[in-house]
Every structure is written in C-alpha cells, then in structure tokens.
Amino acid sequence: MKQYLDLCRRIIDEGEWVANERTGKRCLTVINADLTYDVGAGEFPLVTTRKSYWKSAIAEMMGYLRGYDNAADFRALGTKTWDANANENQAWLNNPYRKGEDDMGLCYGAIGRNFPKPDGGTIDQLRQIVDDLSKGVDNRGEIFTFYHPGALHMACLRPCMYSHHFSLLGDTLYLNSTQRSCDVPLGLNFNMVQVYFLLAIMAQITGKKPGKAYHKIVNAHIYEDQLELMRDVQLKREPLAVPTFKINPAIKSLEDLETWVTLDDFELEGYEFHDPIAYPFTV
Ligand SMILES: Nc1nc(=O)c2c([nH]1)NC[C@@H]1CN(c3ccc(C(=O)N[C@@H](CCC(=O)O)C(=O)O)cc3)CN21
C-alpha cells in the first residue's frame, strides 16, 4: 500500500503532462516504477484508502488465463471491466476485425494461449510453463507473453501488463511482470492484485512455494480528470491494515482453473477500507 501511495505522490510531485492521441486526454506521467510483493509472506497489495473491487481484478486475470476474447465471458466470471473497450471505443467499432458485440479481438490470453508460430500452428505458452514448473524445470525462458506486434491491429486494446516471466530457485517460484502503460488510480488497483494472485495461484497448481513478485511499470500516469480526486481526496487518507488473501486449497491444476473455479474460491479476511471513490474511466 505504501508503494502505491508513494507512486501516486511521485506522479503528482514529479510528473510531466503528456497529451495522448488515442484518448484525447492529457496524463500526468512518470517513467519507470518497480513494485515488489512478498507473496510468500502473504503481503497482499490491496488499496485501503478507497474501496477496491479486488474480485473484479481476479476475474480479469482468470479470463486471461482461460484465453477469453469476449467481454461477455468476463461478465460471466464476475467483471464488467472489458465492456467499454469492447463496445464503446469508436476506433474498435470501426475495425473490420471486430467480430461483433463484446468481441475484444486478439488480446491478452486469447493470443497468449494460442500464440501464432511463424512456421505454422500456435503455442499454448501457459500449458508449457505449468508443465515445466510442475516438473521443477526453469529453462530461463518461462515467459507468458501477450505482446504480438503483428496482431495489435486485431485487438480492442494493446495489452498493458504484457509479460509474466516465472523463475524457480529450488522449490520457490518467483514472478517478474512487466507493464507498458498504467492508469494508476484505476488500473493499478487491479494490476497489483493480479500480479500477486498470478504468483500465488501458479505456485499452488505447480506445487511450489511462492516467493516474491516483481512488478515493473514503464509509463505510469494519472488522467487529467482523475487528478483532483487523487490529490485532494485519496492521498489525504490514512492507509489501513492489509487483509489476508485465501485461495481454495482444492485448486490443484490448470484444468481446475479452466473448468470449475469461480470467484467464490477466493476470500479476503479483514479487509477494511475508506469510502469508495468513483474515478473517471477513459475508453
Ligand atoms: N483507461 C483504462 N484504464 C484501465 O485501467 C483499463 C482500461 N482503460 N482498459 C482495459 C482494462 C479494463 N480495466 C479496468 C476497467 C474498469 C475499471 C473500473 O471501472 N474500476 C472501478 C469499478 C470496478 C468495479 O465495480 O468492478 C473501480 O473503482 O475500481 C478498472 C479497471 C483495466 N484496464
């Protein structure tokens, strides 16, 4: 939580205004932030200075792991966060590759689990990583990437958190996640939870101990219409104690995640938070 608040404060103190052509809005921006979550020690990185919709964040990551490419599937899992990008962005609505209502195109898990090979066919990166880690193998390239420069024009949005690299030291699993672009008031609430969750769940299904997760952000920004709420409301609040995150121990495999797991399999104990803040969302 302190890392999050420090980054928000740094953007306000040191950020530069950058005009963004895609959204038509200006963002107060800094380059490079490195956050660390000690998953082994159970330090769940949840924002307490406003209500955080952490289950939505987990639903997003579950959808990526399942390779979903449709906002309706994300809604069925428990989050509406892809509705606007799938259905309200004019450039995507005009895109000939859009397959209709709720289609998100070739992004995130839809490409990550079905990554096209230049010599034909596709690769399921996640299946390979789970199989390797389960056998205790770290080939120094256990990378789950969503970034395919040749497919970006076929997606509603380029992936923001685009690479997850797993490593083993003995039987402890580590994760380095990289994010190219970060909406700190809205997106980062979710992305911190997602990085923690990804390491915790991958350790559980591969039979490893979770270590630390390292989250690198390149472009970290606050949109101009979010600035006042962040500076004058959220940053004036005192953080509260962090809650404990619990995963149903019956989840033991990638197949379990793909088939029967729901948001009821995840719980928080002792989540205390300040009043919700409704930050404006930019499509
Ligand atoms: N501008 C922007 N910021 C993002 O963070 C973002 C995108 N676009 N597009 C793709 C995904 C979708 N994500 C989203 C979308 C919406 C919320 C959002 O509205 N959050 C509210 C309410 C959440 C809820 O009720 O479930 C929040 O207060 O956190 C958060 C992340 C993260 N990503």
Ligand SMILES: O=c1ccn([C@H]2C[C@H](O)[C@@H](COP(=O)(O)O)O2)c(=O)[nH]1
């Ligand atoms: O997981 C996510 C997904 C998206 N975002 C934010 C970051 C940016 O504000 C927008 C994407 O716009 P681009 O023009 O493609 O950079 O969505 C996020 O923070 N986290």
